[in-house]
Amino acid sequence: MAISEFEIKRCEKLATQFIEEHRPPAHLRSKLDLFFRIEEKSQSLELFEVRPHWQNETEKIENPIAKATYNKSKKNWKVLWMRADLKWHTYKPMPEVASLEDFLTLVSKDEHACFFG
Numbered sequence: 001m002a003i004s005e006f007e008i009k010r011c012e013k014l015a016t017q018f019i020e021e022h023r024p025p026a027h028l029r030s031k032l033d034l035f036f037r038i039e040e041k042s043q044s045l046e047l048f049e050v051r052p053h054w055q056n057e058t059e060k061i062e063n064p065i066a067k068a069t070y071n072k073s074k075k076n077w078k079v080l081w082m083r084a085d086l087k088w089h090t091y092k093p094m095p096e097v098a099s100l101e102d103f104l105t106l107v108s109k110d111e112h113a114c115f116f117g
Contacts, residue, residue, distance in 0.1 A: 003043045003070050011038055011045055011100055018047070018104045034065075043070040045100065047107065047115075064088075066115045068103040071096070077103050081114045 003011075015036040023034050032051045039046065046067045053059040064082040071078050076098050079091040093112055097103045107115050 003040070003072070007070075008038060008040065014100050014104060015045055015047070018108070022108065035062075043072070044068065045103070066091075066103075066107045068097070068100065079103060079106060 015038070019034050019036055023029065024032050030052075032049060035048055035050055037046050037048070038044070044067055047065040049063040049065060050060050051063070053061050067080040067082075067088055068077040069080065070076075074096070076096045077100060078096055079094055080088040081091050083089050091106075091114060094106055097106060110116050
């Protein structure tokens with residue numbers, strides 16, 4: 001069973017709350033801001049930064065922060081982080097969490113400086 005429409009709406013609500021709590025002040029958001037996307041096909045929530053390209057400020061670039069992918073067989077979320085090789089890797093300190101709330105708390109704490117550096 002794929003992630004339900006109800007779960008997608010719940011995911012949007014939780015991610016919106018997370019973003020609002022962690023966004024930079026309004027006067028800095030043209031230089032750095034936080035966003036999220038939900039990929040229904042892969043059943044993932046991705047958190048990412050958006051900032052101007054260093055050579056062309058009119059061009060925006062995205063820097064992935066963290067990703068949670070729903071594991072329907074285990075009914076939990078796999079936690080991923082973007083390494084310097086620009087590939088998603090399992091977050092070794094806690095590869096899976098029971099809920100999306102747990103994922104967002106884990107990213108917020110960032111005890112190993114993997115998500116926000």
